Amino acid sequence: MFNATSDFAAPSSGLSGYGWTAELDELFAPLAEAGLTPGRLVRVDRGQADVAVLDPESGELRTVRADTRPVGSAETKDNPCTGDWAAVDLAATPMPAVSALLPRSTAIIRKGAGMRSDGQVLAANVDTVLIAVSLASDPDLGRVERFLALAWESGAQPMVALTKADLVDDADFIREDVERAAPGVTVLVVSAETGEGLDVLRACTPGTTVLIGQSGAGKSTLTNALTGADRMIVQQTRDSDGKGRHTTTTRELFALPGGGVLIDTPGLREVGLYGGEGLAQAFSDIEGLAEDCRFHDCSHRSEPGCAVLAALADGSLHERRMESYLKLQRENEWIASRSDARLAGERTKLWKARTKAVRGRVRP
Ligand code: GDP
Ligand code: ZN
Numbered sequence: 014m015f016n017a018t019s020d021f022a023a024p025s026s027g028l029s030g031y032g033w034t035a036e037l038d039e040l041f042a043p044l045a046e047a048g049l050t051p052g053r054l055v056r057v058d059r060g061q062a063d064v065a066v067l068d069p070e071s072g073e074l075r076t077v078r079a080d081t082r083p084v085g086s087a088e089t090k091d092n093p094c095t096g097d098w099a100a101v102d103l104a105a106t107p108m109p110a111v112s113a114l115l116p117r118s119t120a121i122i123r124k125g126a127g128m129r130s131d132g133q134v135l136a137a138n139v140d141t142v143l144i145a146v147s148l149a150s151d152p153d154l155g156r157v158e159r160f161l162a163l164a165w166e167s168g169a170q171p172m173v174a175l176t177k178a179d180l181v182d183d184a185d186f187i188r189e190d191v192e193r194a195a196p197g198v199t200v201l202v203v204s205a206e207t208g209e210g211l212d213v214l215r216a217c218t219p220g221t222t223v224l225i226g227q228s229g230a231g232k233s234t235l236t237n238a239l240t241g242a243d244r245m246i247v248q249q250t251r252d253s254d255g256k257g258r259h260t261t262t263t264r265e266l267f268a269l270p271g272g273g274v275l276i277d278t279p280g281l282r283e284v285g286l287y288g289g290e291g292l293a294q295a296f297s298d299i300e301g302l303a304e305d306c307r308f309h310d311c312s313h314r315s316e317p318g319c320a321v322l323a324a325l326a327d328g329s330l331h332e333r334r335m336e337s338y339l340k341l342q343r344e345n346e347w348i349a350s351r352s353d354a355r356l357a358g359e360r361t362k363l364w365k366a367r368t369k370a371v372r373g374r375v376r377p
Contacts (some may be wrong), residue, residue: 027067027074028053030268032138032221037098040115049100049112054137055266057081057095062111063264064101076264077101079109094120095265095278096137096221119168121223136276139169140220145230146173146191148181148202153227154194155337158295160225161195162341166291169223171198174214176231178204194334196298205231205238215239221274236277240267292345296338302330 031053041051052066055076062081067074079101081093093099098115105112121136142164146152157173164171173195178184184202192200199217203210224232265278293300299321303311307318313335316322324330 027072028065030074030272030274031065031266032274033098037115041100044100044113047100048102048104050103052077052079052099052101053266054093054095054097054099054111055264057093057265062093062099064099064109064111065266065268066101066103069103077103077109079111080105081111084111084114092134094134094137096139096276098138121163121167121169135278136223138221139167139223139276141218141222142167142169142171143214143218143222143224144171144173145176145224145226145232145235147177147227147230148175148184148187149177152187152191154191154333155340156227157191158194158334158337159341161198162291162295164225164291165294171195171295172217173198173200174210174235175200175202176205176235178202178209179206193331195295197294203235205234208238211238215269215271215273219273221276223276223278232277236267236275239269239275241270292338292341295341296334299330299335299338 028051033051033053037051045051050066050069052064054062055065056063060080060082062079063076064079065074065076079099084099085092093111093114097117099111100113100115102110102112117134117137119137119139120134121139121142123133123135142160144157144160144164146157152175161171161173173191175184175188175191181187188200188202192198201210201214201217203214205211224236226232265276267275267277269275302320302324303313305320306313306316308316311319311321313319313321321330321335325332325335
């Protein structure tokens, strides 16, 4: 019988549990020829990172501590972050070094709240942004919409997990409410306590997933239920006097037992809205309505032939949702106004190109 597929696998296929693909393998070929090893950043600290690599000699997966300064030291958008794919020089001295980062498919960026305007990348190469919402109390739909806009903005596919299903009887009823606030988004009902819905959740998130949501929403509990494994990294570092020393850190990226990868970084949990494209996607129902307004520059306040006002009048669009949309839009503009001139200019260009159908129609 034919077995032992691992004998026939590509050298880096052991990384597939971390999301490595044939496409990445091809992209990496020239770097491999240069003697570099592919790896995924599972935790990033100032100037260093823990990188999951396939040991070229033993063929085993292991985590190495690597110097990230060759690819960036300032807190810029291109700074290495959890989830990045990297080319690692394992032979570098005095410690392995990240020599290059592979292009990112998606990025989750923290907005510049009272800080530098260019934002900071919190997670890279994310396929699904899973928004945890507790069923223990009535969901705040405005908050869900804010998270959804952020998720769309990242380029990843949003998904909602209604958690703590064991605490309520009317989960499906609430689910319908949330679905109306989340066009194009799968809404699942789960319980880490009973295990309800976890198999479906696993099946719906085969790639790299980040978990966001309000404090107390059940993110840690869900993460533990999904990872089921120990979350610590013990590593050997060197003091300046050359003596060995053990440090223990928490990793922020986990290869899940049944496939898929979960990223859980503390900073991700309080991310704000950034930019405008995500907002348009989170409110695609309103955007779609606005296309039917008689006037191209309809403000949806009093114009005749306004499709948005008509939908509000006949109840197919809820007042609450419209208000939430306008509020988030004002917030976005405030963020944009705080940015420095160059970046604001860039963002406006992007904003205009991507949402030109919207801008000018719906203005708070
Ligand atoms: P986080 O702040 O989002 O990480 O939330 P936690 O995971 O710390 O959970 C907050 C609280 O909700 C804790 O007291 C958990 O025990 C509880 N909790 C989390 N998941 C469930 C669940 O599925 N069922 C019930 N009944 N409680 C849960
Ligand atoms: Zn209108």
